[in-house]
Amino acid sequence: MTSDPRLSLRLHFDSGLTFGRGKADLLQGIEEEGSISAAGRRMGMSYRRAWSLVEEMNAHFTSPLVDSSRGGARGGGAQLTDLGRQVLADYRALETLLREQGAKHLARLRAGQRYVST
């Protein structure tokens, strides 16, 4: 994946939408796999959950991020809409911004941390 596994950025919008690594990776998986279920499998996520997240994202925008169709030879599939690609790109850009420009602060934040048993 493109982002630092040691850090995860989650954005809470006042629309009620929470958008973090999980949804971003899911969108990216859909884009690359062409299907919600394949993207879910790749992430070790049940189809039920993947679909729920897609539904949630679609519901929070005035137009869907994911465009899906069912039936047909290959069962159906899903693709990102232009908006979906833009949302993904913007999130990735923020991730990169944080990781690169915020490196010093992140390093300091991590410096004194330890793994906790409980």
Add this chain to the structure above:
Amino acid sequence: MTSDPRLSLRLHFDSGLTFGRGKADLLQGIEEEGSISAAGRRMGMSYRRAWSLVEEMNAHFTSPLVDSSRGGARGGGAQLTDLGRQVLADYRALETLLREQGAKHLARLRAGQRYVST
């Protein structure tokens, strides 16, 4: 508060610590009020919860972020340690970085969102 109420940044560290606006505001409240309970009250948070968050933060660092004492004329109190102040400052810096440098991306992300009934 210093940060955009419309956006909240939450960091997931692989230490297991999750650090977002809530804990940052709590630390800031403790610094300004000199007490965990006063900080909690100010945020409309029960003392139980505020104390739990402090305990969690302290446990995730090799040295505490909050230094507390009990008893005495004023009942006791709490202050941030140097590490506590540094953690708060670093988080605020990341917030600012995100808000300022990421303004364009954030604006785009918000642009198409709508409030959702359920």
Add this chain to the structure above:
DNA sequence: TCTGGTTATGTCCAATCAGACATAACGAAT
């Protein structure tokens, strides 16, 4: 017409989390 992989949904249970309450310990000042 049958198949197969996918989308689309419902339901249920366990686990985790948040809030409410309750209580004890503490110690400087009076």
Add this chain to the structure above:
DNA sequence: ATTCGTTATGTCTGATTGGACATAACCAGA
């Protein structure tokens, strides 16, 4: 000794969340 505001914990319950299953609908192609 009593008081008072705070720190420090325990417990309980309701709400939210996540995971596991189960099932129906869909439709190009064989």
